[in-house]
Amino acid sequence: MAEPAEPSLSALESTFKAREVEGVLDLYFYRPVGLVLAHFCAALKLTPTGVTAIGGVLGILAGHLYFYRDLTTNVIGMFLHVCANAFDNADGQLARLLKQKSRDGRIIDSLFDHLIFLSIYVHLGLRCLFAGASPSVAILVLAAGLSHALQGAAADYFRNGYLYFARGRSRADWDSSRELAQEYRKLSWRNQPWTKFLLATYLNFTRQQELLSPSLRRLRDSTLGRFPDQLPRSVRERYLNASEPMLRWWSLLMTNTRMLFLFVFLALARPALFFWMEVTFFNALLAVLIVLQERMSSSLLQHRADTLQVA
DSSP states (O other): OOOOOOOOOOTTGGGSSOGGGSOHHIIIIIHHHHHHHHHHHHHTTOOHHHHHHHHHHHHHHHHHHTTSSOHHHHHHHHHHHHHHHHHHHHHHHHHHHHTOOOHHHHHHHHHHHHHHHHHHHHHHHHHHHHTTOOTTHHHHHHHHHHHHHHHHHHHHHHHHHHHHHTTOOOGGGSOOHHHHHHHHHHOOTTTOHHHHHHHHHHHHHHHHHHHHOHHHHHHHHHHHHHOSSOOOHHHHHHHHHHHHHHHHHHHTTSHHHHHHHHHHHHHTTOTHHHHHHIIIIIHHHHHHHHHHHHHHHHHHHHHHHHHHHHO
């Protein structure tokens, strides 16, 4: 018996990853603005990677402007940061409009995201040092940066898990380190250096994600082994019902929340508080969500095993 067809989507919503994983700012600001930018960039014959690079340059420049202890300069940086985030939305929307989605594009987008926040952390750390902070602030900056990377990796991994299980997205959007490692070994540094570099970066990133949630990785492998082509609706609904309460909490670890706190602390001229927020509140939230996600994944794995035994 055929499954019911999915409802048709509006032109804007067709460029979403999924409505329920989008934040409020994304739904009502960044996605609409991003769609306008995507159409404009398409008219200029820009590629999604080109749009990613524009956003990356704006974000890196914004990080530099946060170095100065002048609120007007910081506000200009905030504006550029918002523009960078709009272009970061637009590159994916353009890729979906042009049907040019690719793994390399996702990797390059992730690299620019890391470069933007590297610029922010370095310049804010230097700002604190030049303002008379102890050199030990470098340890705080490093801890905050590593925490940020961990939080972003986890949020991205669980969002992709949700899109795969609950929304029935292609497995191509949620790679496993085992498959990536096999592909990596087939590439040559001499003949394909750029492709191998991108894949090495992505492989390392994916391994880190899988270490954060081994139960979700096992659930993924188990489900793919049994349903290699398409997930049945019953599996999708079970995952949806179990994971939906956590979605909004995971969204707090994404870019919009972090930018909001950053802007507040810049307005207060207390940038060091941003680092403390990373290593305290955001890390505590990450720990709680990982525990809940692991329990949920283990429960679904056990249900799968019990079902197979009964069958």
